[in-house]
Amino acid sequence: MKSLSLSAPALSRRGAIAAAVAALALTGCANYFGIKSDKQISSPAQYEASQSLAGTGGQWPSLDWANQFGDPQLPKLIAEALDGSPSIAQAQARLAKASSYIESSRAALLPSVNGSYSWNRELFSGNALYPPPYGGTWYSENNALASASWDLDLWGKNRQRLGQAVSQEKAAEADMQQARVTLAASVARTYNQLAQLYALRDIAQREIANRQNISRITNGRVSAGLDTNVERETANGNIATTQTNLSDLEGQITTTRYQLGALLGKGPDRGLQIAQPVLTTGNIVALPDNLPADLVSRRPDIVAARWQVEAAMHDVKEAKAEFFPDVNLSAGIGFDAFGWGRFLTSASRQTQIGPAVHLPIFDGGALRSQLKGRYADFDLDVANYNQTLITALSDVSTQVATIRSIDRQSGDAQRALDASTKAYQLAVIRYKAGLSEQLQVLTADQNRLTAEQTVTNLKMRRRDQQIGLIQALGGGFDATQTSLVVPADRKSAASASTTANAAATQAAN
Incomplete structure (x- = not known):
């Protein structure tokens, strides 16, 4: 890129306008003709989901969704995790960093004022530039200058940079909300896993009692000569096997408690202080009637992806503005004198004022390459948004289908248990009574044990899927109730033209 700079203290307004017009005429040398994108974000209506996501009069989850499970300990644990988790702190730090970019981008839209002062003590050569009495003498030079400059941003480059920073901040805020939803669901699902392990432990303890009862009956039959030591040792082995299973479950309970402690942002000992869960079934599972249209504002990951697309749009516009001349106004006033005696006198004043125009004439394709890269980023962000939307629709439908399947299985499993x-x-x-052999009672016991474990696992799995559905529906997040409302969709960055874009197209043609 070559740069043309014009600066003169006495440049007239007419001369400045003429220079700007001449600069604009030269922009035809560097243009973005033919560089565009036809990618666009998808609408939920584009994906067929009327059968899979048919509304059933349900409500969107609220932020206090954990209360529905009837265990007062669960909401407290979620609140503790949200308050102390490092993952939330990381998201907050990313948001703060994104916010700082807004301040620096906004500063570029305002004039900048600077002041400087310098003092130099110098011995001038008697055989060089300065004649006597300066040559061969020590002098002190005082220089004070106050200067101001302002980029007029005629083509909106700085405004687009600010828009990009704002969009990035919105995306970071939505990412933080997504981290909160994910963490809350992770705590609830791990807590439900702890409840499942306790329920299986209770089954194992009852099974030990049952098998001890069978062992007592077997001992009596051995004494009566109806059974042998084979049946006696078999009964003893079954008791030991169940006790092994019980020890394994108790180890899993401890491990799960440690996992909960980590989710809370605390040490493993915090998990050991958690009381045994007393979760209930929860609310009836019913989908809202306005799915999937409203899902885009209820899922923070979709909102974050949409803001990323918006940021990429601003990046494209900023890259386009680079093809047009920058016009800067600058002015300065101050004093410059040898010694102190005449430093602040009118004769020592120094003044400078004038515009500076910088425009691209030939850059070897650097600007076009940069714009192509911005469009590639835009296309990538559009694809990420579309993939996030597809994943969200699949997530909700999968959770609902799994819950309905478990409901059908639960009825059959309960009848099998009875x-x-x-x-x-x-x-x-x-x-x-001596009417059957040990094998028959052991088989019946194993069938009953398996059936009871199945009923318990289905119950816990259904509740886990309920929590998963709550997470898939956004976990109580609603962009319309926050500052994260997404701007109206645009078909592509190419369709969002400005006066500068039109002028460049004409120049390119």
């Missing part, structure tokens, strides 16, 4: 429990009870009676 039947196997009765079969086990009858087998114990017959075994105790």
Whole structure:
């Protein structure tokens, strides 16, 4: 790029205008003709979801969604995690950094004023530039100057840079909300996992009691000559196996407590202080009627992706503005004199004023390459947004389908448990009465145990999917109630033209 600079203290306004017009005429040498993008963000209506996401009169999750599970400890744990988690602190730091860029970008739109003062003590050569009495003599030079400059930003480059910074801040704020939703759901799902382990531990403890009862019956039958030591040792082995399972579950409970402690942003001992969960079923699962249209404002990850697209649009416009001349106004006033006696007199005044015009004439394609890169970033952000939307729709539909499947399984599993429990009870009676062998009662016991574990696991898995659905629906986030409302969609960055863009196109043609 070559740069043309004009600066003269006495340059007239007419001369400045003429210089600006001449500079504009030269912009045809560097232009962005033919560089564009046809990518556009997708609308939820573009994806068929009417069957999978049919509304059933439900409500969007509220921020206090954890209260529905009837365990007062869970909302407290979530609040503690949101207050002390390093992951939230990291998101807040990223937001603060993005906010700082807004301040620096806004400063470029305002005039800048600077002041300077210098004092130099110098011995001038008697055989050089300065004749006597200066040559061969020591002198002190005082120089004070107050200067101001202002970039007129005629083509909006600085304004687009500010818009990009604002959009990045919005994206960072939405990312922080996404981190909060993810953390809250992670705490709830891990807490539900702890509840599941406790329920399985209770089943294991009851199973030990059942198998000890079978062992007592077996010992009596061995004494009566109805069974042998084979049945006795089999009964003892089954008790030991169940006790092994119980020890494994207790180890998993401790590990899960440690995981909860980490999610809370605390040490592992904090997890050991958590009381045993007492979760209930929760609210009836029903989808809102305005899905999937409103999902784009309810999921913070979609909102963040949309703001990234908006930031990329501003980047493209800024790159386009680089093809046009920069016009800066500058002025300065001060004093410059040898010694102190005449430093602040009118004769020592120094004044400078005038415009400076910088325009690209030939840059070897650097500006066009930069614009192509900005368009590539824009296309990438559009693709990321579209992928985020597709993933969100799939996430919600998958959670709903899984919950409905579990509901169907739960009815069959409960009937299987009722039947196997009765079969086990009858087998114990017959075994105790000497009417059946040990194998029959052990088989019935194993069937009953498996059925009970299945019912418990389905119950806990359903609640886990409920929490997952809450997260998929945004976890209570609503962009319309915050400052994160996304601007109206635009088809592409190429369609958002300005006067400068039009002028460049004409020059290119």
